[in-house]
Amino acid sequence: MASRQPRPAKETNATRDAIVAVADRLFYEQGFAHTSFSHIADAVGISRGNFYYHFRTKDEILEAVIASRMQATHDMIAAWEARDGSPAGRILCYIRIVVGNRGKIMRHGCPVGTLTGELAKLGHPSRPGASAIFGVFRGWLSRQFTLLGHARNADALAMHVLAFSQGVAVMDNAFRDRAFVEREVERMTRWLADVVAAPVEA
Amino acid sequence: MASRQPRPAKETNATRDAIVAVADRLFYEQGFAHTSFSHIADAVGISRGNFYYHFRTKDEILEAVIASRMQATHDMIAAWEARDGSPAGRILCYIRIVVGNRGKIMRHGCPVGTLTGELAKLGHPSRPGASAIFGVFRGWLSRQFTLLGHARNADALAMHVLAFSQGVAVMDNAFRDRAFVEREVERMTRWLADVVAAPVEA
DNA sequence: GTCTATAAGCTGATAGAC
DNA sequence: GTCTATCAGCTTATAGAC
Numbered sequence: 001m002a003s004r005q006p007r008p009a010k011e012t013n014a015t016r017d018a019i020v021a022v023a024d025r026l027f028y029e030q031g032f033a034h035t036s037f038s039h040i041a042d043a044v045g046i047s048r049g050n051f052y053y054h055f056r057t058k059d060e061i062l063e064a065v066i067a068s069r070m071q072a073t074h075d076m077i078a079a080w081e082a083r084d085g086s087p088a089g090r091i092l093c094y095i096r097i098v099v100g101n102r103g104k105i106m107r108h109g110c111p112v113g114t115l116t117g118e119l120a121k122l123g124h125p126s127r128p129g130a131s132a133i134f135g136v137f138r139g140w141l142s143r144q145f146t147l148l149g150h151a152r153n154a155d156a157l158a159m160h161v162l163a164f165s166q167g168v169a170v171m172d173n174a175f176r177d178r179a180f181v182e183r184e185v186e187r188m189t190r191w192l193a194d195v196v197a198a199p200v201e202a
Numbered sequence: 203m204a205s206r207q208p209r210p211a212k213e214t215n216a217t218r219d220a221i222v223a224v225a226d227r228l229f230y231e232q233g234f235a236h237t238s239f240s241h242i243a244d245a246v247g248i249s250r251g252n253f254y255y256h257f258r259t260k261d262e263i264l265e266a267v268i269a270s271r272m273q274a275t276h277d278m279i280a281a282w283e284a285r286d287g288s289p290a291g292r293i294l295c296y297i298r299i300v301v302g303n304r305g306k307i308m309r310h311g312c313p314v315g316t317l318t319g320e321l322a323k324l325g326h327p328s329r330p331g332a333s334a335i336f337g338v339f340r341g342w343l344s345r346q347f348t349l350l351g352h353a354r355n356a357d358a359l360a361m362h363v364l365a366f367s368q369g370v371a372v373m374d375n376a377f378r379d380r381a382f383v384e385r386e387v388e389r390m391t392r393w394l395a396d397v398v399a400a401p402v403e404a
Numbered sequence: 405g406t407c408t409a410t411a412a413g414c415t416g417a418t419a420g421a422c
Numbered sequence: 423g424t425c426t427a428t429c430a431g432c433t434t435a436t437a438g439a440c
Contacts, residue, residue: 015405031323033236036433050406052435109319116376117311117319121233131376138377159373159382160389167369171361174318174333175340180361187362217423238415251418252424260416 016054016064018044024065028104028111032062032118059126066129069111073136087144088196094141094161095188098168098181106176110169112137138162149199157195164188218256218266220246226267230306230313234264234320261328268331271313275338289346290398296343296363297390300370300383308378312371314339340364351401359397366390 022043026035037058041048055061080093098105108114112133119127141158150157168184171177224245228237239260243250257263282295300307310316314335321329343360352359370386373379 013405029323031235031320033233034324037435038432047407048434049408049436053405056435058434108323110372113372113376114319114323117316117372118233120375121231121310121316122236134373134376156382156385159377159379160386163369163373163382163386164365165369166372167365167367170312170315170319170368170372171336171365173322174315174336175361177361180358180365183358184362184365215423239417240414249425250416251426254417255423258417 013054015044015046015050019046019051019054019061020064020068023061024068027062027065027115029108032115032124033122059124062124062126063129066115066126066133070129070133070136073133077136077140087147088192091141091144091161091192092189094137094165095185095192098165098172099185102172102178102181105169106172109173110166113166113169134162145195148196150195161188215256217246217248217252221248221253221256221263222266222270225263226270229264229267229317231310234317234326235324261326264326264328265331268317268328268335272331272335272338275335279338279342289349290394293343293346293363293394294391296339296367297387297394300367300374301387304374304380304383307371308374311375312368315368315371336364347397350398352397363390 019040023035023040026039026043030039037048037051040061041051051061055064080090084090084093112130116127116130116134118124119130138155138158141161142154145151145154145157164184168181172181221242225237225242228241228245232241239250239253242263243253253263257266282292286292286295314332318329318332318336320326321332340357340360343363344356347353347356347359366386370383374383
């Protein structure tokens with residue numbers, strides 16, 4: 001089926017990858033709307049014109065960035081599953097992101113939450129794609145709660161954990177209060193222990 | 203001291219007020235960076251040039267918008283205090299914003315949280331001004347918890363309530379799941395009842 | 405594959421007529 | 423006070439040389 005001569009189209013392209021990596025970082029640090037081709041070109045070390053060999057529009061770069069973040073999300077989850085065999089331990093890995101990534105969150109917020117919010121305001125067609133990254137965490141967390149014996153409330157519990165992380169991220173970005181973050185993580189850890197201890201619902 | 207002839211400088215200006223009101227709405231709906239003078243001018247019904255009689259720069263409009271939101275925040279809190287005499291009832295007023303304003307939050311997020319986040323990404327000088335609105339809620343909630351006998355943890359409890367509202371706002375914006383919002387508000391209401399019932403700490 | 409040169413449009417901002 | 427006309431600069435995007 002696949003023609004073999006011109007190149008399988010899956011060949012790695014160093015420049016394209018560099019553009020996506022830099023755009024990923026700048027979209028996170030400065031926002032999508034405020035990041036121009038010039039910003040990205042300067043950081044990558046290429047000319048503005050060279051962009052259009054790899055991408056036709058700015059929106060296409062955004063799509064590639066979202067796809068890259070989606071892949072990174074799956075990789076992170078796979079790493080948690082390889083490291084920790086218990087569902088509770090894995091959920092804790094998620095809860096503790098707000099501590100592990102605190103420096104970046106403090107300055108630029110949660111990468112998923114801020115991108116989803118910005119694309120919502122822009123009425124951007126890639127908004128569902130960004131929200132889908134939240135969806136991956138939601139589904140995965142839900143599966144962990146099901147394994148803990150909370151099949152009936154698994155999705156609600158997953159959403160509660162997601163809301164926790166977003167609330168902490170927004171407040172840390174606004175106030176940069178380290179004690180607050182640690183307090184909320186401890187509170188959530190106790191909450192998780194209670195959920196684990198009561199696997200049967202009324 | 204105050205000269206009386208040219209006008210006390212506090213005179214109401216209908217055009218200026220209209221600019222601020224429209225900018226307030228558009229900054230919320232579309233974001234600050236993505237809202238141009240043309241957008242505002244078209245919505246107000248004036249020319250682009252007329253702007254500079256009332257404001258010298260776009261940042262000055264933002265400052266006026268933040269000041270206006272700050273005033274609206276104080277007014278809202280005053281209304282809660284006039285309507286509900288109990289500290290717990292007042293805190294509940296705050297908790298229930300995510301239900302009362304759900305339509306707008308779903309589409310554009312929390313006005314305070316999204317503006318603070320955007321200004322952080324832009325490295326904008328008005329970021330502290332936007333965060334100060336959060337600060338007003340924080341201080342006011344803290345005072346309510348103090349009245350409930352939780353003086354020592356008042357600020358931590360206030361921050362927990364703020365984080366709740368931001369977490370729910372971000373997730374509602376991403377998933378638009380009404381049942382989730384109502385569930386989280388009920389959970390928070392039960393939490394508040396527990397806090398009220400245990401006014402003495404270990 | 406990367407570059408330079410260029411286009412058309414929008415941006416915030418200014419000057420001056422009315 | 424509001425307007426029109428205008429500015430320089432930046433934006434995304436294209437064409438074509440190398």
